Each structure stands twice: as structure tokens, then as C-alpha cells.
Amino acid sequence: MDGQNQYFISTKRIETLVDGIFAIAMTLLVLSIKLPDNSGLWTDSMVWGILWGQATNLFIYALSFYILATLWINHHRVFDQLKIADHGFWWITVLWLLLIALVPFSTYLMGDFGNTTPAALFFQANMFLIGIVSLLNRWYVIENKLADKIYKPETVKQIYLINLVFPVSALIGMSIAFISPPWSPIVYLFSPLIIIYLQRQL
Amino acid sequence: MDGQNQYFISTKRIETLVDGIFAIAMTLLVLSIKLPDNSGLWTDSMVWGILWGQATNLFIYALSFYILATLWINHHRVFDQLKIADHGFWWITVLWLLLIALVPFSTYLMGDFGNTTPAALFFQANMFLIGIVSLLNRWYVIENKLADKIYKPETVKQIYLINLVFPVSALIGMSIAFISPPWSPIVYLFSPLIIIYLQRQL
Amino acid sequence: MDGQNQYFISTKRIETLVDGIFAIAMTLLVLSIKLPDNSGLWTDSMVWGILWGQATNLFIYALSFYILATLWINHHRVFDQLKIADHGFWWITVLWLLLIALVPFSTYLMGDFGNTTPAALFFQANMFLIGIVSLLNRWYVIENKLADKIYKPETVKQIYLINLVFPVSALIGMSIAFISPPWSPIVYLFSPLIIIYLQRQL
Amino acid sequence: MDGQNQYFISTKRIETLVDGIFAIAMTLLVLSIKLPDNSGLWTDSMVWGILWGQATNLFIYALSFYILATLWINHHRVFDQLKIADHGFWWITVLWLLLIALVPFSTYLMGDFGNTTPAALFFQANMFLIGIVSLLNRWYVIENKLADKIYKPETVKQIYLINLVFPVSALIGMSIAFISPPWSPIVYLFSPLIIIYLQRQL
Numbered sequence: 001m002d003g004q005n006q007y008f009i010s011t012k013r014i015e016t017l018v019d020g021i022f023a024i025a026m027t028l029l030v031l032s033i034k035l036p037d038n039s040g041l042w043t044d045s046m047v048w049g050i051l052w053g054q055a056t057n058l059f060i061y062a063l064s065f066y067i068l069a070t071l072w073i074n075h076h077r078v079f080d081q082l083k084i085a086d087h088g089f090w091w092i093t094v095l096w097l098l099l100i101a102l103v104p105f106s107t108y109l110m111g112d113f114g115n116t117t118p119a120a121l122f123f124q125a126n127m128f129l130i131g132i133v134s135l136l137n138r139w140y141v142i143e144n145k146l147a148d149k150i151y152k153p154e155t156v157k158q159i160y161l162i163n164l165v166f167p168v169s170a171l172i173g174m175s176i177a178f179i180s181p182p183w184s185p186i187v188y189l190f191s192p193l194i195i196i197y198l199q200r201q202l
Numbered sequence: 203m204d205g206q207n208q209y210f211i212s213t214k215r216i217e218t219l220v221d222g223i224f225a226i227a228m229t230l231l232v233l234s235i236k237l238p239d240n241s242g243l244w245t246d247s248m249v250w251g252i253l254w255g256q257a258t259n260l261f262i263y264a265l266s267f268y269i270l271a272t273l274w275i276n277h278h279r280v281f282d283q284l285k286i287a288d289h290g291f292w293w294i295t296v297l298w299l300l301l302i303a304l305v306p307f308s309t310y311l312m313g314d315f316g317n318t319t320p321a322a323l324f325f326q327a328n329m330f331l332i333g334i335v336s337l338l339n340r341w342y343v344i345e346n347k348l349a350d351k352i353y354k355p356e357t358v359k360q361i362y363l364i365n366l367v368f369p370v371s372a373l374i375g376m377s378i379a380f381i382s383p384p385w386s387p388i389v390y391l392f393s394p395l396i397i398i399y400l401q402r403q404l
Numbered sequence: 405m406d407g408q409n410q411y412f413i414s415t416k417r418i419e420t421l422v423d424g425i426f427a428i429a430m431t432l433l434v435l436s437i438k439l440p441d442n443s444g445l446w447t448d449s450m451v452w453g454i455l456w457g458q459a460t461n462l463f464i465y466a467l468s469f470y471i472l473a474t475l476w477i478n479h480h481r482v483f484d485q486l487k488i489a490d491h492g493f494w495w496i497t498v499l500w501l502l503l504i505a506l507v508p509f510s511t512y513l514m515g516d517f518g519n520t521t522p523a524a525l526f527f528q529a530n531m532f533l534i535g536i537v538s539l540l541n542r543w544y545v546i547e548n549k550l551a552d553k554i555y556k557p558e559t560v561k562q563i564y565l566i567n568l569v570f571p572v573s574a575l576i577g578m579s580i581a582f583i584s585p586p587w588s589p590i591v592y593l594f595s596p597l598i599i600i601y602l603q604r605q606l
Numbered sequence: 607m608d609g610q611n612q613y614f615i616s617t618k619r620i621e622t623l624v625d626g627i628f629a630i631a632m633t634l635l636v637l638s639i640k641l642p643d644n645s646g647l648w649t650d651s652m653v654w655g656i657l658w659g660q661a662t663n664l665f666i667y668a669l670s671f672y673i674l675a676t677l678w679i680n681h682h683r684v685f686d687q688l689k690i691a692d693h694g695f696w697w698i699t700v701l702w703l704l705l706i707a708l709v710p711f712s713t714y715l716m717g718d719f720g721n722t723t724p725a726a727l728f729f730q731a732n733m734f735l736i737g738i739v740s741l742l743n744r745w746y747v748i749e750n751k752l753a754d755k756i757y758k759p760e761t762v763k764q765i766y767l768i769n770l771v772f773p774v775s776a777l778i779g780m781s782i783a784f785i786s787p788p789w790s791p792i793v794y795l796f797s798p799l800i801i802i803y804l805q806r807q808l
Contacts (some may be wrong), residue, residue, distance in 0.1 A: 010682070016621075020625055026303060027306075035315075042315055048320045079215075081210065091640055097632070101632060104633075122657060196289065228505060240516035263564075387587040423623055426626075437711050448724055451719050457631060468703045
């Protein structure tokens, strides 16, 4: 507090906060699958109807879970090599977490109104912004030498390429949202595979 | 990021995420016990009626809590002996967590529509898939030698046997679901005991 | 997994799970304070009315938060001196956590139906059971010598005395619940003070 | 438990609880953005209408997230220099967490009834109390020499000044609440900047 080190933040505690927010966001996703009030009598076929009616919500739940898992594992890499965190890094992370914590809402929106363009655009915009802030985060760490190693120029290029997969996917998803909104999240079935493929080449 | 170790993931952080998701899923279970709006006047006997009407939900809450605790303690063993985690292990764990985070939903469904076959089948299918993915997880760890010890063939057999208790219980539960849906979760009163018994023999 | 140590569980990870469940239960308590739908126009005096109508819920929120904090700090002591955890300890802890995770429900019930005897009795029964399981937990740790020190007989007596404060408070609370249900949780304003006083004498 | 150290609490575990409660409170904020039931048919323009109607809630979500992040990072500093925690520190922290866990409620209230004075006053009162308890916390740590360094008188003054930013902002916010309730939270756009500026001078 008096002059030294005040500018730096323990990466361990940011990590705990990040993990907590991811765990909660991932678990809250399940609330996108909804049930009616259980007042009245329900027959088997009526309950089959409820479950069938929630099939899209179940699919979008699984997809968002998979997206958040991809983001977490990608972020894990950044932290693994992080030597130190400063206020700039912290505030970029806060912005990123704010967008991560918004994913359950986007998922509920997509689950319930996924056949409309605005819902699909909102979902994709959420992902696009997450991707952009991830990219910013990576750029900030490299620019300010916060990592514990110096990256070769090719590696830096590859890192940026990996972090472009999400924003580009979101842009493709946005285009699809105008034609067929419920199909637009399909792009994220492929983006994690591309990310893993690119990471292998590092 | 540049060539070495990139393929491996810190088991410590996966552990934190797993613990977070379990803690939240276990606590969210309580939302399966519901209360009506408190508008209007309520007499003592009306409130006794509400509580009595939630008796099944309270029971299914306790049972799901107990199931998740069993799954957690079983998973704890895997991690205890895990030397290293790779991408295969991570994605199997993600699939497993996706199914774990679905348990609150299955519990709400069972609590409210537990006297119908589809609700009971959904609940059992959730448990069946969790069991199968646990088994896959164990097989993957053994096959890829991610544990910090080499298992004797008898131990491997025993481990697989332990991880078959859940899928088999679920299959029995599914059969019961066709005859008497609300009684089908009863199978899980016994499966943890069988697991503990088998683990003692290891 | 093959013969040694299998019976013991890392206390560190149980700790993480306990902390997670407490953090979530404490935060979910806030959902006991409710707001109406914001459809329609609301004047200042109407919103003052809403807030005033939630005064009891706000009070019961604060009280339950304070109770959970007392339970957490008391539990923290057990873990601090815990050398090792076995299956018996684990399952007692699971039962305890199941009752802890039920506190948000008891709080919602007390907040909304707190002027009826059944609601107040349910709340007190929840606290009574938590107290009994805490006592059981303490007894188990002492009996099985899981702590890292040997307690003097006077200390053991004092520990049991401390852990009797909660069950006794609950019994007093239950008696009050028959006369004046909304005042019954008042007992918990004093029990943490008694616990702290008794701990000082250790 | 028998005489020594009993009065002290592991700062590591309090940290875990604090981080957990922050992570959950920050993620629960998102529930302030609401969606109608998806029964019936929804056109694109209707869904645009829903999203537009939630613009204020989205803004207040982001603002509260930013406020909690500021409080967390400020608190992080206290813990970073904390040598030891005693019961006084613990109970001040509990009071502080109780107010932190109330932020989601204040945010829902502000999101839905933000154009009324009582809602804005409640929100500001929550922030004011958080600020006062933070100040109390800081004073307690300094007074009881719980930190691992001795502060110079100027540093102490500066620390108190930093911790006055929040209460003063809240007082300004309260004044604005009487004139234009929905604009009152705007003060918190500036307070983190002032805090960062003052911390730089330390």
C-alpha cells in the first residue's frame, strides 16, 4: 500500500474469481430449460410434450455449456503463463467476466425466442464481444510483457489467429441469423475444433 | 504456448471448476422445493398443507443431494491419483459436468412430475449417462496412463465394476419407471452402499 | 486405489466443497426478498409500500445470513484441527451440507409464512437438525481421533457444550413458535454470542 | 481449541468464502434482465421491443457488476496485507458480505423500479452501508495491527480517503435520487476512477 507492488494483483485470486463465475454461469445455464407449474393433473403424453417442447432449450443449454468450456480452457492457457497482473489486465478481465456472466441470459433468450432474428443477433453479439475482449486480453498480456516467457513473432501471430476464431464465428453466425435464426449457433460446433487444431500447431 | 506442455492442463484448476459446479448444482437442488405466492391470508393448516404437498420434493431433493455427493466422492478418487490432464480428459470431464449441471433440472422434473413415466425416464437417463461418462473417464485415464500409479489387472477390473453400479442402477430404475414412476429413484438408496462396499475390496 | 489410503479423503477438497455450498446458500438467501412484476406504472408511495412489505423478509435474510456465518466459523475450527477425513466423516458432512443447503428454503418459508406455526417449526427443525449433526460430527472426530491433537476431558466437555447451543436454541425457538411464530427466530440473535463466550473459555 | 490460537481464523478460508460470495453475487446480477414467458408467437419486432425494454436493466447490470468488481479489487488489497484475522475482523467481514449479497436485490429493484425515488434510495443506501463497513474494516485492521506492515500516518490518511469515496458517492447519489432517480447510479461511473487515482498516489 505504500509505494511498492501496489499496482500488482495476485493472479491466484483473480483465478478463483474467474473459476467461480464460470462454474456459476455454466450451472445457471440449466435454468434455460423450463417447466410449467405442476398444478393440475398431468398425463404421460402431456409430460412427453413438455420435454419435447424443451428439446431446443436442451440443445442450446448443451451448446452454451460447450462454448463456456472452450472459453475457460482457452483462458486457462493465458493464466498458466501469466507472471503478474496489473490494473489494466484486471479491468479487461472484469469486462470479459461481465460478458461471460451475460451468457446465461443470452442462452435463455436463444432458448425461448431463438426463432427470431433479434434473439439470435443478441446471442451472437455476446459471443463476438467475448471474442474481441479475449483478443484484447491477449494483446495486452503480450504488449505489456506480463507472461513469463517471450513469444516468438510466429507464436504471437498464431495466438492472435486462435483468438480470432470466436469473433469470426460470431460474424458468420450473425449472417446466418438473418436467414435462419435458430441455426445460427451451429457455428460454435466447429469453432472449438478449429481452436484445438490451431493450438496443436503452436 | 510454444511447443512444450501446451497439450496439458493443470489438474488443480479443473478441480476448482468441478468443485464449483458440484457446490452450485447441489445448492440449486433446493429450488425444487417450491412455495406458493404469499398473497392472501394463510392459516396454520393451509401452511401444513403446503409443506405436506412438498414432502415428495423434499425427499427427491435429499436423494439427488446424496447422489451428487456419491458422484463427487467417487470423482475425488480419480483426481487424487491423476498425474496429468490432457485435452481428451478435459472434454470428457466437460461432458460429465454438463450432465451433472443437468441434475437440478432432472430433480425439478422428478419433484413436480415424478408420477409420470417420462419424468422418471428422463431422471434415470440423466443418471445413466453420468455413469457411462464416468466409466469412459476412468477408461481414458487408465488407457492413457494419466494416473500416477500403474494398476494391477484385478484393480482395473474392480474399478470398472464400481463404475458400472450407476449405469446398472439407472437401467433398473428405468424398468421401474414403467411400472411405478415415483418409486424408480429408490434404486439410488442402495447404489452408494454397493460402491462403498466394492471400494473397500480394492 | 489399490489397498492403501483408499479410505481417506483429502480434507482440502471437502473444505472447498463446504465453502462453495456456504457461499451459494448465503447468497441465495437474498432471493427471499421478492419484488412484484414491474408491469404497470409505479408511484413512489407504491414502491415504498413494496419495500416496507419486505421488511420482515429483509430481517429474516439478515438473520439467516448471520446464522450461516456462525455455523461456518464454528465448522472452520473443526477443519483447522482435522488431520484426516474418512468415509464416516464425509457422510456426516454430506448430511450436514444437505441441511445447510436447505436453509435458503427455510428462510423463504419463514419470510413469506413466518406468522404461521408450521413455517416457524420447519425453520427451527432445520436449525435443530443442523445442530445435532454438528454435534455428531464433533463426537465422530473426537471418538475416531481424526484431529491433530488429543483433547483434555474438560476441553471435550466444553466442545460438546458449545455444540449444544444450537439444538437448545432451536428447542426454545420451537416453543416460541407455538405462542408467537414470527418472534421465534429471535433466539438466534443470542446463540452466536453464547458460542463465542464459551469458545473464549476453552 | 485448547487455549492457543483459538482466537484467530485462517485468512485463506475467509478469502475463499469472500471470493465465492462475490462470484455468485456478480453472476446472479444477470437475473435482473428479464424475459417474458415464451407462450404465443413472437415476431422479430416484438422481440426487439423486449430487448429494448431491458436496456435499462442491461445498463444497471453492467454498472453493478463494475461496482462489485471495484469493491472486490479494493478488498483484495486489505487481504493481501493481512497477517492474521480475529473474531472482530470476521464479524465485520460477515456484515460486509451480507451487504454485498444484497446487491443483486438492489440491482433488481433499480432495474425494475429505477424511476422511483425509494428504489434509487435503497440502492444508494446499500452502497453507502457497504462503504461505511469497508471503512470500519480498514480502521479495525489498522487499529488492531492485523496487517503485516506498519503504516505511516500519511498512508493511513490516504487509505481512509480512498474508503470515503464510496460513502460520499452514495450521499451524492441519494441527493440525485430525489431529483432524477434513474440517473442516480451514474455517480459510480466515476468513483472507481477516483479510487484508482488515489491508490496511485499511495
